Amino acid sequence: MFTGIVEAMGEVVAVTNEGSNRTFSIRASIAPELKVDQSVAHDGVCLTVTAVEGDTYAVTAVKETLDRTNLGGWDTGATVNLERCLRIGDRLDGHMVQGHVDTTVRCQRVEDFNGSWSFLFDLPEQASLLVEKGSVCINGVSLTIAVLNERAFGVAIIPYTCAHTTFNRLRAGDPVNIEFDVLGKYVQRMLAR
DSSP: OBOSOOOEEEEEEEEEEETTEEEEEEEOTTGGGOOTTOEEEETTEEEEEEEEETTEEEEEEOHHHHHHSSGGGOOTTOEEEEEEOOOTTOOOOSOOBOSOOOEEEEEEEEEEOSSOEEEEEEOOTTGGGOOTTOEEEETTEEEEEEEEOSSEEEEEEOHHHHHHSGGGGOOTTOEEEEEEOHHHHHHHHHHHO
16 A cells, blocks of 8 residues: 655666566665555556565555556666555655556646646546546556546646656556546446446
8 A cells, every 4th residue: 555655756777578478676765665566556556576676675566556557667767666565654745556557648738837837648548437526546656646537537647746756657549557546436336236
């Protein structure tokens, strides 16, 4: 379980393909604190640490993960948002995030408002899980939906989030990972019965 509050950014320093799997070696400031078997969210995708050496650690993404997320497009040099799992007793500063990405969408537009930024995204097939002023997790970042219409949804980014996440590198056309609010998913499922 995560909160969507990014702790650090990491850099993919190596990619190895093994059958339908991809193993990523990631250099990050939090690497020395990690241990094998620990869960870490990578752009919102929960992956298990399989090796740690110095300031670098490894994780493997299987076919299901590569098909459902934007990780298949990662290559050496990619920068990713990182968050270690929530500890019992920690404050919940974002919202409940599982690290189980539901879908990907593309960024339509980025607007700079001289101190804040607006990011507009394609409306996903599961748009009924989005509500204005509700929570959504984009590339592992807990955000509030500021705009929602028939064609798109958008979020507003403060300077701190822009400086400390990969939102400062996100451009129109880039794919992003989306995890809908888990409470909304459960409510929708119960109402569908």
